[in-house]
Amino acid sequence: MRAALDEKLEFHLANPNRLTTPAVQEDAVEALDAARAMTPGGPRLAAQITRLETLLELATTPVEVVLESDEMTAVSVYRVGPLGTFARRELRLAPGTYTVVGTRDGFRDVRLQLVVDPATPPSPLLVRCTERL
Numbered sequence: 194m195r196a197a198l199d200e201k202l203e204f205h206l207a208n209p210n211r212l213t214t215p216a217v218q219e220d221a222v223e224a225l226d227a228a229r230a231m232t233p234g235g236p237r238l239a240a241q242i243t244r245l246e247t248l249l250e251l252a253t254t255p256v257e258v259v260l261e262s263d264e265m266t267a268v269s270v271y272r273v274g275p276l277g278t279f280a281r282r283e284l285r286l287a288p289g290t291y292t293v294v295g296t297r298d299g300f301r302d303v304r305l306q307l308v309v310d311p312a313t314p315p316s317p318l319l320v321r322c323t324e325r326l
Contacts, residue, residue, distance in 0.1 A: 198227055202241040205248070212252035213289035221249055251311040255285035258309060259317040266295040266322045270307070281317075297322035 201224045211217045228234075228242050260282045262268055268282070269275045271292040276282055288311045295303040300322035307318055 195231065198224065198231065199237075199241070202228060202245060206241065206244055209248045209252065212248055213287065218249065218252065221245060225249070252288050254311060255287050256309050256311055256314050258284050258286055258307065258315055260284065260293065261317050261319050262295065263321045266297045266300075266303075266320060268320050269294045269296075293318060293320055295320040295322050299326055300324060301326060 201220075205212065205217075205221045205224060212221060225242060225245055228238055228245075231238060234242075260268060260270075260276070260279075262279055262282075264278050264280050267275065267278055270284070270286075271294070272289075273284070273286070273291070276284075286307075286309045288309045291307040291309065293305045293307050295305075301324040303320060303322055305318060305320060307315060309315060
């Protein structure tokens with residue numbers, strides 16, 4: 194049982210980007226609970242618990258991102274919702290990958306990917322429909 198738990202903890206520690214997914218977060222929390230209940234723990238287990246707790250906190254702490262537009266393009270962020278038109282909008286998003294869509298009548302829609310990483314906040318993302326149909 195300890196070997197399986199060690200393997201699971203090491204998997205989560207080696208793949209921190211996966212911790213932005215709710216199902217993976219849940220699995221990591223269950224592994225942490227099992228690790229905390231393990232006696233005797235030992236220094237390796239204590240270090241794994243501390244590192245995974247830190248990674249989970251980073252993966253669940255919202256990051257400030259900035260979207261910029263031209264006040265004519267309607268902007269939506271998948272998993273967030275429609276934001277409307279604006280020149281500049283600041284959002285706090287959980288780490289992960291988001292699809293940002295811009296629409297404007299008479300113009301080709303734009304679809305952009307926004308990667309929110311807690312270690313390096315993204316540069317402002319410009320969302321504008323500029324190609325006429």
